[in-house]
């Protein structure tokens with residue numbers, strides 16, 4: 001029987017909502033063996049980040065070559081740097097039956113929706129905008145006018161939520177992780193995903209019975 005394709009899972013949401021933290025918590029014990037899709041980026045690595053694990057850190061030239069070669073499922077320019085999703089590993093893993101997990105910003109997620117609409121799109125939302133602002137402030141990296149800009153952007157991004165399949169409110173990291181895992185588990189139980197396996201079993205069972213008679 002042919003291998004059941006894996007699920008493509010896209011975790012996305014506004015800047016500051018905690019996508020990276022939720023993703024890190026999911027992969028800390030990775031109970032369901034998701035394969036993380038390591039993005040390429042032109043930004044500098046931060047202390048503790050490992051090339052090939054957190055990102056593929058590449059030059060602008062290399063990134064532009066990826067674009068020309070059509071090697072990216074999607075890419076976006078974000079705060080002056082390119083970020084993109086290499087397509088080859090994704091295709092290989094989905095074909096091998098592995099669930100592939102992407103953590104990307106909203107514009108990129110919408111591009112993936114166009115190319116791979118069968119993906120499972122999860123929007124991570126802040127409990128409320130005041131909380132989002134305090135999380136962005138908590139990073140301590142942005143000037144007041146940048147914070148205002150980010151909040152305006154978050155407002156626009158939240159309106160794009162309707163293009164997703166699920167919304168998970170990131171009230172606590174534990175709750176968000178549990179909800180994301182529950183969504184993926186339910187998706188695996190959809191009739192169209194199990195029907196072939198059960199039919200094949202029925203087929204095998206009755207063929208065997210016939211030969212025994």
Ligand code: 5GP
Nearest residue numbers: 039040075076078083084085103104105108
């Ligand atoms: P950071 O620089 O903080 O690691 O990431 C900045 C933003 O880029 C985050 O919102 C992250 O989700 C997003 N991002 C990471 N990889 C990709 C990617 O491959 N494509 C897109 N479109 N966004 C990405």
